[in-house]
Amino acid sequence: MGALLALAAELASLAGYVFREAGGEPPRRTVTVELAAEGRTRGRRQSRPDGSFLFDKVPPGVYTLRARAGDFILTEEPVTLEAGRENFHALMLPKRWAGARTFGTVSVDRLAAQADRTLQKALHRAAECAQRGDWAGAARLYEQATARNAPSDVWDALGLVYLRLDRRAEALGAFEKAIEADPGFLFPYAHLAAAYLEERRYREVAAVANRALAADANWLTGYAFLAEAQAGLGQWEAALQAAEAALRIGGGRAPAPYLLLAKIYWARGDCAAARVNLERYLGLNSSARRLPETVRSLEKLSACRSAPQAAVR
Numbered sequence: 001m002g003a004l005l006a007l008a009a010e011l012a013s014l015a016g017y018v019f020r021e022a023g024g025e026p027p028r029r030t031v032t033v034e035l036a037a038e039g040r041t042r043g044r045r046q047s048r049p050d051g052s053f054l055f056d057k058v059p060p061g062v063y064t065l066r067a068r069a070g071d072f073i074l075t076e077e078p079v080t081l082e083a084g085r086e087n088f089h090a091l092m093l094p095k096r097w098a099g100a101r102t103f104g105t106v107s108v109d110r111l112a113a114q115a116d117r118t119l120q121k122a123l124h125r126a127a128e129c130a131q132r133g134d135w136a137g138a139a140r141l142y143e144q145a146t147a148r149n150a151p152s153d154v155w156d157a158l159g160l161v162y163l164r165l166d167r168r169a170e171a172l173g174a175f176e177k178a179i180e181a182d183p184g185f186l187f188p189y190a191h192l193a194a195a196y197l198e199e200r201r202y203r204e205v206a207a208v209a210n211r212a213l214a215a216d217a218n219w220l221t222g223y224a225f226l227a228e229a230q231a232g233l234g235q236w237e238a239a240l241q242a243a244e245a246a247l248r249i250g251g252g253r254a255p256a257p258y259l260l261l262a263k264i265y266w267a268r269g270d271c272a273a274a275r276v277n278l279e280r281y282l283g284l285n286s287s288a289r290r291l292p293e294t295v296r297s298l299e300k301l302s303a304c305r306s307a308p309q310a311a312v313r
Contacts, residue, residue, distance in 0.1 A: 012060045012081040016089040017051040017253070018067050021220050024251025026051030027093060032068040035079075037061060067091055080287040090255055090284040098184035098216035119148050126157070135164040146174075152181035156188045163195065171195060183215050186222075193225040202232035220249040220257075227260045231267070240264050255284035262297075271304035 014035065018027055026049065033053045035043040042063065045053045060083045066076035074093050081087045126141035142158040159174030172195060178188035189212035196204040206229035212222040227242035243264060247257035258281035265273040278301060281288065288294045 010060070010083050011057045012083045012087055013054065013056040014058060014065070014079065014081055014087045014089065015052070015054050016065075016091060017053065018047045018091045018093060019051050019250070019253045020093050021095040021250065021254070022218070023249070024253040027067075029069075031074065031093070033091070034066045034068060036064045036066065065089055065091060067093060078287065080290050082290075086286065088283065088286045090253055092250075092254055094190075094221070095186060095216075095219060098186060098219070119145055119150065123150075123154070130157075130161065135161050139165060139167075146177070152178040152185045152188065155181055156185070156191060159188065159191055163191075168195065179211075186212060186216060186219060189215075190221050190225070193229075197225065197228055200232060202229045205229035206233070218249060220246045220254060223249065224256050224260060227257075227264070231260070231264055236264055236268055240268075253284075255281050255288075258284070266297075266301065266304070271301060274304070275301050 016033075018031055018033060019025065020027060027047060030047045030049070033045045033047055034041050035055050035058065043055045043058065045055060047053050047067075058081055060081050062078065062080050064076050065079045067074045075091060077089070077091065079087070079089050122141045122145050126138045126145065129135070129138035129141060139158065139161045142154060142161060145154045146158055155174050155178035159171045159178065162168070162171035162174055172192060175188040175192040175195070178185060179192070189208055193205050193208040193212075196202075196208065205225055209222050209226035209229060212219060213226065216222065223242045223246035227239045227246065230236075230239035230242060240261070243257050243260040246254070246260070250257060258277045262274045262278035262281060265271075265277060278297065282294070289298075
């Protein structure tokens with residue numbers, strides 16, 4: 001009995017909820033939430049009507065948390081579970097299309113249904129290459145697909161594969177082609193902005209974010225990228241407004257806007273507001289407490305008494 005109790009004390013649990021980027025509401029229909037590690041699914045739950053889920057009695061460790069509808073993975077993020085503390089993660093279902101179009105399951109099968117049989121085979125083979133890590137093979141097949149008037153999804157996929165191959169200039173071009181093919185498809189804006197942000201090209205990030213918000217003025221991710229860019233350019237008041245807009249759109253359920261607000265308030269010298277927002281972020285993404293940059297930020301905020309010279313990075 002004592003050994004069983006000791007084992008139970010070493011196990012962890014993960015609570016959380018799934019929410020839609022467009023408005024912060026739960027999914028319209030329940031989704032499957034999976035906890036995976038080392039290529040295997042370790043647990044599977046159906047989201048409750050309010051979007052919540054719970055995994056209990058899980059060995060501590062690093063996992064992939066994903067939301068799935070049928071055979072299509074809607075989103076996935078890494079999580080780290082620790083025994084003896086509350087683990088929580090808010091999982092956002094991204095908005096794919098601008099305006100009033102609702103989320104539709106877009107899989108290789110659905111893309112291929114719009115194409116001829118030759119393109120259909122190329123898309124299936126490209127997906128198989130990507131799944132086994134053959135990025136060069138996937139690139140060749142997606143390139144063949146884009147030569148046959150493929151939809152914007154394929155250009156976006158090609159851009160992501162190019163990033164895997166460190167072919168950054170070609171990746172940026174592929175994302176631009178995806179936007180050109182369908183300006184209402186939001187994913188390539190996010191991927192293009194993320195690529196620029198990684199290089200701290202803040203003016204380019206701001207330009208992409210503004211283009212996205214022109215397509216959809218109610219896109220949380222667009223405001224988040226705009227706030228990141230404005231913060232990087234030292235435009236603190238504008239960054240604050242963009243981060244607050246992202247927070248409103250997500251109904252306060254998304255973690256990222258709270259982290260943005262913490263950075264901005266820290267840069268403005270408001271230590272108390274920075275602490276509050278960082279704790280709200282960590283409450284929705286408990287795994288972030290283990291990241292070295294979060295540890296450094298918490299240490300700085302605990303000692304914060306006056307305006308610093310730069311934002312927490």
